[in-house]
Amino acid sequence: MSTSIIELVKGITLPTTHAVTNKKTTTPDAGRAAWRAGGHAVLIAATGSLALYAAAKLAGTDFQITPAGAARGTDVTAAFVLVSIAVPLLLGTLLLRALSGRARAWSALAWTGLGLGIVTIATPLMAEADTGARLALAVMHVVTGATWWYAVRHNSPKEMHSS
Secondary structure (H helix, E strand, C coil): CCCCHHHHHHCCCCCCCCCEECCEECCCCHHHHHHHHHHHHHHHHHHHHHHHHHHHHHCCCCCEEECCCCCCCEECCHHHHHHHHHHHHHHHHHHHHHCCCEHHHHHHHHHHHHHHHHHCCHHHHHCECCHHHHHHHHHHHHHHHHHHHHHHHHHCCHHHHCC
């Protein structure tokens, strides 16, 4: 009667503290998961975008840009990049937190963030700037949107992820 630890563990059923009813969940961790998703998105997007910014700067890219229709240009700095990532992701995180009890909100907000990251590449591409700066900034938009999508999908409570 030799029973392995794996066989014992497979037979254990843990009680769950999550209750799913209709499209709403009473999962107490949903709010924390929203903050975790937002934090992960900011850290990953900021790291990737700052690495891209640094590589472009080392390659001699001039980040002086003039948005389409603007009279004056803007010098895009590392701080500008960080703020441009943190502010929209914070707003998305607050919205995700507010809707964290809605299963479909997680998926909808994940896809919306990805869509916004893709659609907004038009902004740097239409600006008057060095080609390298326009391309680097456009890629940063996609990186931010894709990172948001991944972080929200990866951190969503399991009950919500399956809906």
